[in-house]
C-alpha cells in the first residue's frame with residue numbers, strides 16, 4: 001500500500017487487508033453476543049499465549065476507554081496517577097480519567113516524554129497524610145507521545161521503585177507494537193517481564209479498524225474488569241468483530257510486520273531530513289514518529305500538500321508520523337518537498 005502525503009497520524013492509515021479479511025471471515029451466521037463467541041475465545045487465547053497464562057484480557061472499543069478501564073481497576077477514589085505532562089491520559093482524553101475514573105493525575109514535565117525513577121520517587125510525597133491524594137499508579141506511555149521508547153532497563157527501574165513503594169504500573173500501549181519492534185523483544189518481554197501490572201494494548205494504530213484491549217497481569221485484578229468495562233460503556237455486543245481484528249493482527253505476526261514498517265519509514269525520513277539545512281530533529285527517533293523544528297514558512301507551505309501536525313505552536317515543532325501503510329516512495333516524496341522548500 002502507499003499513503004502519499006500522509007504524515008499526520010497513524011490513525012489515518014486504512015485497515016490492514018489481513019484484518020479486513022479476518023473481520024469478513026467472522027461475518028458468518030449467528031454467534032453469541034458480548035464475547036461468548038469463538039472469535040473472542042481465540043483472541044483471548046492469543047493474548048494468553050503472548051503474555052502468559054496468568055494474564056487476563058478484556059477487549060474494548062478504543063484507547064481512551066482502555067486507559068480509563070485500566071485506571072479504574074487500580075484506583076480508590078483518593079488515589080492518584082503519576083504520569084508525564086504530555087501523557088495522552090493528561091492532555092488528549094478530554095479529562096476522561098479525571099471524570100470517569102475520578103482520579104487526580106499528577107503530571108510531571110519530561111523533555112522526551114519519558115518519566116525517570118528519580119521523578120517518581122520525588123513525587124511520592126504526603127503518603128499517609130489525609131489531606132493529600134495518595135499516589136497509587138505510575139502510568140507510562142510506550143512508545144511515548146514523543147516517539148521515544150523506554151528501554152527494558154528503564155521500565156524495570158521505574159516499576160521496581162513503584163512496587164517498592166506500594167504503587168502499581170500502568171502502561172498506555174497505544175503503540176506497544178512499535179515499541180516491541182524497536183526494542184527487538186517479544187510483547188511479553190517489554191511489559192509483564194519488566195514489572196508492568198496493567199497494559200492498555202493498542203491495535204488501532206497498528207492496522208486494526210478499531211479495537212484495543214486491557215491486559216492485566218495480576219489474576220486478583222481480573223475479576224473486576226468485565227464490570228468496569230460495561231460501566232465505562234466499552235462492552236461491545238458484537239464482540240466477534242473486535243476479536244477478529246486481533247486474530248488478523250496475530251496471523252503471521254502481522255502486528256510485528258506492520259510495526260517494523262512504520263518504524264523503518266520514520267527512520268528513513270529522519271535520516272534524510274537530518275541532512276537538510278534548516279531542519280533540526282528534536283527527539284530521539286525510536287519508533288514511528290519524527291519530531292522536528294522547521295521554519296514556520298516552510299511548514300505552512302508544506303502543509304498545502306502534506307498532512308502533518310504542528311505539535312508545539314510556540315516553538316514550531318512538528319510531528320511527522322509514519323504508519324504501517326507508509327511506503328519508501330511516500331517518504332522520499334516528502335523529503336524532496338522539504339528539501340525544495342528549504343532551499344528557496
Ligand SMILES: Cc1ncc(COP(=O)(O)O)c(C=O)c1O
Pocket residue numbers: 062063064065088089141144145172174175204
Ligand atoms: C498515547 C495514546 N494513548 C491512547 C490513544 C488512544 O486514543 P483513542 O481513544 O483515540 O483510541 C492514543 C491515540 O491517539 C495515543 O496516542
